[in-house]
Amino acid sequence: MACRAGDNRAQRTLISQFLSFAKRVCQRYTANPHETEEIINEGFLKVFTHLERYDSTQPFQAWLRTILVNTAVDYYRKRQKWTNQLGLDELEVIDWNDDVIAAISGEEILAMVQQLPPAYRMVFTLFVVEGYSHREIADLLGIQEGTSKSNLRDARRKLQHMVKLYYPALYQQYTWPKNRFNEN
Amino acid sequence: MKTDQFDEEFRRKLLSLPAEVDPGEVERIQSFVNANKPGFLGLDWGKLLLYGGIGLLLIGSITYNVFQNYRNTHLQSSLDSLVHRPADQPAFSEKIIRDTVYITQSSNAIKSIALPDSLAETSRQNTMAQSAKGKSTETQPMGSIAMEHPKLPQPVQGGISSRAELVPPRIESRSTEQVMVNPSPSHNQRSQGRERFNQVRTESDESVASLPPASRDHSATDKTENTTRSETLLKSIPTGTEEVGGHSPTSSLSPATRPNTHRSTVRRQTDLSKGQTPVGNTRNEGLAMNHSRRQKQRKIEGPPTTGFTPAIPENPGSSELMSTIDRQLIIAEPLISQQTRTTSNRLAIISPSQSLIVPKSEVSGKAPRRTWHLTMPNLTVPNAQYRIGAGLVGGSDQARGALLGEIMLNRHWSVQTGLQLGYNQGFHYRDEQDFNEHQKVDFRETYASQVPLSSTIQDIQQITLLVQIPFQIAYHYPFGRQWGLRLGLGTELNLWGRSAVSFDYRENSRSSEHELTRSKEHTHTIDNLLLSTALERSWRKWQFRAGPFISPQLRPVDYKRDDLSWGANLQIFYRLGK
Numbered sequence: 181m182a183c184r185a186g187d188n189r190a191q192r193t194l195i196s197q198f199l200s201f202a203k204r205v206c207q208r209y210t211a212n213p214h215e216t217e218e219i220i221n222e223g224f225l226k227v228f229t230h231l232e233r234y235d236s237t238q239p240f241q242a243w244l245r246t247i248l249v250n251t252a253v254d255y256y257r258k259r260q261k262w263t264n265q266l267g268l269d270e271l272e273v274i275d276w277n278d279d280v281i282a283a284i285s286g287e288e289i290l291a292m293v294q295q296l297p298p299a300y301r302m303v304f305t306l307f308v309v310e311g312y313s314h315r316e317i318a319d320l321l322g323i324q325e326g327t328s329k330s331n332l333r334d335a336r337r338k339l340q341h342m343v344k345l346y347y348p349a350l351y352q353q354y355t356w357p358k359n360r361f362n363e364n
Numbered sequence: 365m366k367t368d369q370f371d372e373e374f375r376r377k378l379l380s381l382p383a384e385v386d387p388g389e390v391e392r393i394q395s396f397v398n399a400n401k402p403g404f405l406g407l408d409w410g411k412l413l414l415y416g417g418i419g420l421l422l423i424g425s426i427t428y429n430v431f432q433n434y435r436n437t438h439l440q441s442s443l444d445s446l447v448h449r450p451a452d453q454p455a456f457s458e459k460i461i462r463d464t465v466y467i468t469q470s471s472n473a474i475k476s477i478a479l480p481d482s483l484a485e486t487s488r489q490n491t492m493a494q495s496a497k498g499k500s501t502e503t504q505p506m507g508s509i510a511m512e513h514p515k516l517p518q519p520v521q522g523g524i525s526s527r528a529e530l531v532p533p534r535i536e537s538r539s540t541e542q543v544m545v546n547p548s549p550s551h552n553q554r555s556q557g558r559e560r561f562n563q564v565r566t567e568s569d570e571s572v573a574s575l576p577p578a579s580r581d582h583s584a585t586d587k588t589e590n591t592t593r594s595e596t597l598l599k600s601i602p603t604g605t606e607e608v609g610g611h612s613p614t615s616s617l618s619p620a621t622r623p624n625t626h627r628s629t630v631r632r633q634t635d636l637s638k639g640q641t642p643v644g645n646t647r648n649e650g651l652a653m654n655h656s657r658r659q660k661q662r663k664i665e666g667p668p669t670t671g672f673t674p675a676i677p678e679n680p681g682s683s684e685l686m687s688t689i690d691r692q693l694i695i696a697e698p699l700i701s702q703q704t705r706t707t708s709n710r711l712a713i714i715s716p717s718q719s720l721i722v723p724k725s726e727v728s729g730k731a732p733r734r735t736w737h738l739t740m741p742n743l744t745v746p747n748a749q750y751r752i753g754a755g756l757v758g759g760s761d762q763a764r765g766a767l768l769g770e771i772m773l774n775r776h777w778s779v780q781t782g783l784q785l786g787y788n789q790g791f792h793y794r795d796e797q798d799f800n801e802h803q804k805v806d807f808r809e810t811y812a813s814q815v816p817l818s819s820t821i822q823d824i825q826q827i828t829l830l831v832q833i834p835f836q837i838a839y840h841y842p843f844g845r846q847w848g849l850r851l852g853l854g855t856e857l858n859l860w861g862r863s864a865v866s867f868d869y870r871e872n873s874r875s876s877e878h879e880l881t882r883s884k885e886h887t888h889t890i891d892n893l894l895l896s897t898a899l900e901r902s903w904r905k906w907q908f909r910a911g912p913f914i915s916p917q918l919r920p921v922d923y924k925r926d927d928l929s930w931g932a933n934l935q936i937f938y939r940l941g942k
Binding site: 204208211229286304 | 385393
């Protein structure tokens with residue numbers, strides 16, 4: 181109520197309470213802290229502008245998360261106009277071992293996700309982290325559902341390639357070539 | 365599936381990731397929210413002011429155009445009515461009662477006395493004005509106004525006592541006309557007048573004989589008196605011109621005689637108005653002198669009463685003229701008509717002091733028609749000049765072209781605005797390392813994430829396209845007729861912006877590729893100030909200006925490298941109207 185009335189102190193309290201959460205959400209969609217900051221600014225601006233639309237029966241965090249995700253999507257829809265033409269054929273198909281991921285810290289995982297091309301990053305985060313379907317992702321990003329699926333596949337390949345590139349020791353430790361019987 | 369496990373691992377790692385919050389971030393976010401929160405109708409105040417100003421300008425322009433169109437239409441209709449009126453309205457209506465004015469012409473001795481030069485000129489002008497209105501058939505310098513009177517008062521000795529006595533009988537259905545008797549009687553006219561007088565006297569004798577005995581006796585008695593009197597008057601009247609008012613420099617007449625010649629006529633009228641019968645027989649009026657054969661009697665039909673407005677002098681000296689004439693009347697040259705020669709001689713009597721203007725409504729009997737006019741306020745700026753033109757701006761990191769309009773409020777102050785399109789050179793770095801060092805941002809992650817990591821990025825440039833409305837208030841200092849100095853202060857209102865970042869990258873042995881990213885630039889409506897000077901050169905309706913400018917930034921923007929930009933202006937204007 182105080183935030184709806186425009187009370188600065190109430191606004192400050194709300195921001196400080198949910199800023200950490202907002203940052204975690206926005207980091208997954210941005211490539212650098214600068215973009216994260218911009219999306220957070222725009223997100224909170226939308227929150228205070230459209231505060232009257234918030235249904236108090238629902239958790240505020242979920243509503244805030246939706247706003248932040250949509251803001252991130254809008255941010256990249258305005259800035260990114262091309263489709264990535266990454267030489268995916270150059271990526272080696274790796275026989276992956278999930279234990280490698282477990283050995284990598286969260287910050288390193290986030291760094292690799294942030295290095296993904298924007299289109300891959302958006303699809304990967306929306307699908308893997310937020311749990312959106314390909315149809316929903318296609319509607320959000322304004323792409324075809326097939327494009328969403330291909331981008332997700334390519335995102336996975338890219339991440340695997342980066343793991344191999346940046347963590348060769350872990351990669352060698354947790355991956356091994358298969359024998360002629362397709363067995364490790 | 366391994367894919368699912370892969371995704372699940374990433375998801376678990378990302379969701380459990382903590383986020384560090386700086387204390388200043390809360391303040392930063394709150395200030396951003398307060399600065400960009402929409403003010404009214406969901407628009408920020410800058411855009412609201414801009415749209416409101418444009419709306420007011422449009423409404424004002426439309427209103428002004430409607431008003432001008434209305435005035436133009438009204439003036440055009442008035443002009444058409446004035447143009448067609450003479451053709452539509454005849455000079456004289458058939459219903460007009462025509463008055464007959466008989467002017468008896470006196471002898472040359474008592475012909476109309478010439479007016480002084482100033483008065484004569486004024487009267488000529490009035491006469492010309494009258495003739496232009498078509499109100500008189502024969503007009504001459506105003507010296508007399510002829511009126512028809514059935515009787516003439518008896519000559520009265522003495523001067524004019526009061527102005528009221530000069531007032532002729534009230535004009536009811538008679539019209540008046542200004543006629544002028546020959547102002548410059550020749551020397552021979554006196555003798556001709558004497559002849560005519562004798563002729564008239566002879567005729568009057570004849571007419572007396574036809575009268576009833578009673579009146580005959582009376583007329584006979586009067587005839588003798590008037591004959592004597594008329595002879596006296598005849599002798600007393602000078603031959604040369606005489607100024608109105610009796611101020612004849614060459615006249616040898618005594619004041620008793622010369623003025624009385626005029627006043628006696630007026631007196632007669634006055635007496636008549638009082639109901640008195642004239643002492644003298646008008647037939648034997650002393651002023652009815654011998655009429656030269658050359659001088660024709662005239663039967664003048666007065667102008668119609670309907671719609672006729674006798675001319676009243678409008679020139680500045682008219683009041684003086686009127687008063688002069690009022691004091692000293694001029695006797696028109698009497699004419700003897702065929703019908704009335706045996707009954708009376710009419711004299712021309714003047715009373716210019718009386719207002720002869722008859723309202724048309726009274727004459728025509730119609731009620732004045734009221735017309736309603738819609739008067740709208742005058743929206744034009746007095747003494748304002750309007751100019752249109754174009755301008756080019758070049759600077760250290762910018763280039764623009766503009767279509768401009770300018771209003772010169774007066775000789776020194778002007779307001780300039782228009783529409784401007786141009787580009788601003790943003791940052792320019794040699795490679796991505798240079799960019800990273802200065803911008804503190806990873807270029808590859810921000811703008812070139814799709815570029816392979818092994819590729820080298822070079823020549824990073826940012827260009828911003830802007831659509832602006834320049835607004836300036838300027839002071840002009842002219843020196844000489846064609847040169848001047850201009851000092852301007854204003855700003856550039858940002859309407860729309862688009863930013864583009866271009867860079868080159870080379871991958872292995874392949875040739876360089878050029879990449880361009882575009883994005884809408886978030887611009888503030890007002891973010892700079894503009895100070896300019898220019899040298900002006902005028903040539904006819906054209907004006908050329910050239911000069912430098914500086915533009916400090918009121919707030920930092922991404923698309924400008926420096927907070928203070930400078931450049932040069934080149935403008936050409938064309939003045940509209942006179």
